[in-house]
Amino acid sequence: MKVLFLGDVVGEAGRETSRIAIGRLRQKAQIDFVVVNGENAAGGNGITPKITYELLRYGADVITLGDHAWDQREIVPFLADEPRLLRPLNFPPNTPGAGSIVVQGNGKKLGVLCALGRTFMTPQTDNPFLTVRPVLEAIRRETPCILVDFHSEATSEKIAFGRYLDGQVSAVVGTHTHVQTADGKILPGGTAYLTDAGFCGAHDSVIGRDVAPVIQRYVTILPQRFGLATKGLQADGVLLTLDDLSGRALEIEPIQLAI
Amino acid sequence: MKVLFLGDVVGEAGRETSRIAIGRLRQKAQIDFVVVNGENAAGGNGITPKITYELLRYGADVITLGDHAWDQREIVPFLADEPRLLRPLNFPPNTPGAGSIVVQGNGKKLGVLCALGRTFMTPQTDNPFLTVRPVLEAIRRETPCILVDFHSEATSEKIAFGRYLDGQVSAVVGTHTHVQTADGKILPGGTAYLTDAGFCGAHDSVIGRDVAPVIQRYVTILPQRFGLATKGLQADGVLLTLDDLSGRALEIEPIQLAI
Amino acid sequence: MKVLFLGDVVGEAGRETSRIAIGRLRQKAQIDFVVVNGENAAGGNGITPKITYELLRYGADVITLGDHAWDQREIVPFLADEPRLLRPLNFPPNTPGAGSIVVQGNGKKLGVLCALGRTFMTPQTDNPFLTVRPVLEAIRRETPCILVDFHSEATSEKIAFGRYLDGQVSAVVGTHTHVQTADGKILPGGTAYLTDAGFCGAHDSVIGRDVAPVIQRYVTILPQRFGLATKGLQADGVLLTLDDLSGRALEIEPIQLAI
Amino acid sequence: MKVLFLGDVVGEAGRETSRIAIGRLRQKAQIDFVVVNGENAAGGNGITPKITYELLRYGADVITLGDHAWDQREIVPFLADEPRLLRPLNFPPNTPGAGSIVVQGNGKKLGVLCALGRTFMTPQTDNPFLTVRPVLEAIRRETPCILVDFHSEATSEKIAFGRYLDGQVSAVVGTHTHVQTADGKILPGGTAYLTDAGFCGAHDSVIGRDVAPVIQRYVTILPQRFGLATKGLQADGVLLTLDDLSGRALEIEPIQLAI
Numbered sequence A, B, C, D: 001m002k003v004l005f006l007g008d009v010v011g012e013a014g015r016e017t018s019r020i021a022i023g024r025l026r027q028k029a030q031i032d033f034v035v036v037n038g039e040n041a042a043g044g045n046g047i048t049p050k051i052t053y054e055l056l057r058y059g060a061d062v063i064t065l066g067d068h069a070w071d072q073r074e075i076v077p078f079l080a081d082e083p084r085l086l087r088p089l090n091f092p093p094n095t096p097g098a099g100s101i102v103v104q105g106n107g108k109k110l111g112v113l114c115a116l117g118r119t120f121m122t123p124q125t126d127n128p129f130l131t132v133r134p135v136l137e138a139i140r141r142e143t144p145c146i147l148v149d150f151h152s153e154a155t156s157e158k159i160a161f162g163r164y165l166d167g168q169v170s171a172v173v174g175t176h177t178h179v180q181t182a183d184g185k186i187l188p189g190g191t192a193y194l195t196d197a198g199f200c201g202a203h204d205s206v207i208g209r210d211v212a213p214v215i216q217r218y219v220t221i222l223p224q225r226f227g228l229a230t231k232g233l234q235a236d237g238v239l240l241t242l243d244d245l246s247g248r249a250l251e252i253e254p255i256q257l258a259i
């Protein structure tokens, strides 16, 4: 099967970028599932129910989140109602929503998990290395094809997570830094790995935000309004080819699609 | 002119990797200057006088450092004696050593600066956006060809620093995460930019360290001995082509050279 | 001379607390100067021009700030107009406002400085140990009686700052943690020292905030609205007795005044 | 019953201080149990088996630890053998040792728990608010007299933890900052609370370390050797009086005993 994963969708520009990218990539290849990180889809900060449906309409089968999961308060009750929207799995046991799902289509099944790193990250979640275990075991009973979005800052933690899950999932793809890394590979155990997928939105920016106020912030260390940028639309992500039967990754192709 | 910049050299494997990579790349292209980040050259932790000379012998013209600059105590007095070894410029005024240099050869001059980011970083240095200014002005009086190694964690800070210096230096290349990013480009003002150059050393690893103890650390959160890995030698970096007269970047070519 | 210093004034409850405390303490002792930390005076977040005047009206001669200095945007231009309101001195050179002042009354002069620590603190300011030096020298030309509000988290940094300034200022009093420490003393060089002064406001709380949502935050790690508490009014601070001529501290008396 | 709790014992000076303090305080009052935080007992960094026995010999019934628990490697296997030495309870399930114990003597039983905070703290442990629950329930089946050492940095987290456990344990006493706070009280539900107990050792210091190199570190931000201080011996802690039957705290008396 082919799975398209798109990095953090940032604001309206990111949503439009993802819409066009999904359409174009579908014309070039038969894509079975689309997974999109939507943690910045609502003006850069979290996601709303309305925007969740918008991304699903654009073709996303599953939407993952990250440290910005809870930026929009209306999402807390909504998470319980919409299983295709995943918050990181390593929140406390009673947290609304789920951190994983198995979706199906074309007679195929894909498990998707979303976890949050802990190094240089807030909030302080439970250990992703430990909490991912039982979730993974449950999903593996349904399908060997599993994609993990590891939303995390430190390269050390991301690579360790990829190596840790090598041979047990089809792919570990990092998000959060909004900059795609150049280390896409298939690990020895058959798991596709990329430290960071990048982001979808206006790349003539500082990770999606207007350049000038971000610079001003670093120069003056005074608060600034960080408006979203609008130019240089680009969709970052990966296109994964998985062996349906074994779940092994056959190919990981990085995507940087200018719109 | 052509400038080769290599990301963090990690341990003995990294030194050997850099030696071979410099040799091979010099066979393919006329390289005028070689700059190497050496902050992990001594067993992963800092650098020694002896290893400084080793890297210079391998062809480095300038060696930059980062947050690990002071890991080996003998380096503190040595920094004052060896101007080709740069510690980050944004340390307090009386810090031994310098954060910049102008080197020359083949009738050409290259300025090199090294600065440390502050987000998710220790130690707590002075503001790199402010302290880089006077250093830059002094160097620009000598040459318009200037390479900046911005040793920093957060993508936001790195991109902002690149944009901030766009048009004033030839290149801003990030280091520290040990993972090369896929966003190499020439910014509108003519400055080549890459968020992170990656590292030189054993890539069958977690950023140069053995995989198993790093995973064990994340799983148990107990202290582990992080030995250096030895397999999968690869040199990460960039090959820059600069216009000698204007200092503008003409090309930035990412390097991931398997040894 | 006698100087009253009050810890962080939190919200309306804190302002009312400080008003009453200043009045009561003035009935018991001849107080020459009152200095109040006002970084949380506006609903817990920063301060406004109006609230600045309110605290001055209550008897404050100088108002210090901290990491919350810029929470209210209208304060940025106002700082340039009102010298009795101090932002931390270790912001970049062009930052609006000042970090120190010399006030006078009753034929006496008191210098007041405000600095921000860097450990576990945002924003990332300049090194307070270095930037305080020239400010201090300028003030010492006017008066030997100097009070320093060191707004800082880590006890190590606070005690080191106190020791560093011992013999050069009359008092170093910490703020920011909102919990008064029990280590008030006069250091060997004659400087009064207290790691933290505590806060003014509703102490039936978690550092001024309602208890339930803060607990809920730690339990669920989900965002909560942190309302300000209203019960258990108490003014925390210190009453300092200084030798006018030498500036040496003669006494440091911790204040925890229930209102 | 009366329970003496002593804050972090720092190095040899701290051990000697605790020995003398326990002896002197026992002469003044009938003390049923002594609990000592020993995370810095071995030269400032962790604890060894030998030093564990030394502190037990001095009269400690239970020794608690903190973020420095694992500084000495030999302690890892030892923790499984010596139940009176507690590492924080919120480490992963398979961590050697335990985070709680019930000790008995004089026909009385005291439960002791040790937990680690997460704000501004490494390593990244499990949520103490959640993991303390089942441990507490098990202990409450044995005794209502329970002392909690919450080893934590941020005052917000510490006070929240105290309020959270109010009415369910006899006392929550914080450690880690090495500075005693002045907020000892009995909370509405009957739980004694103090944000930080302080430390045992040489107080003519920066939290137990020599003053000069710590200042030098903040001034230069270069590495320094932080030797342990030797002067100004003082034992910090609290003396708790508990109602044996209900476990309610009757009194909390802060201790700062100069040796």
Ligand SMILES: [Fe+2]
Pocket: A008, A039, A040, A066, A176, A177, A178
């Ligand atoms: Fe994001």
Ligand SMILES: [Fe+2]
Pocket: A039, A066, A067, A068, A151, A175, A176, A177
């Ligand atoms: Fe994120």
Ligand SMILES: [Fe+2]
Pocket: B008, B039, B040, B066, B176, B177, B178
């Ligand atoms: Fe490095």
Ligand SMILES: [Fe+2]
Pocket: B039, B066, B067, B068, B151, B175, B176, B177
């Ligand atoms: Fe580094």
Ligand SMILES: [Fe+2]
Pocket: C008, C039, C040, C066, C176, C177, C178
């Ligand atoms: Fe405050």
Ligand SMILES: [Fe+2]
Pocket: C039, C066, C067, C068, C151, C175, C176, C177
């Ligand atoms: Fe503060």
Ligand SMILES: [Fe+2]
Pocket: D008, D039, D040, D066, D176, D177, D178
């Ligand atoms: Fe300690």
Ligand SMILES: [Fe+2]
Pocket: D039, D066, D067, D068, D151, D175, D176, D177
């Ligand atoms: Fe500690």
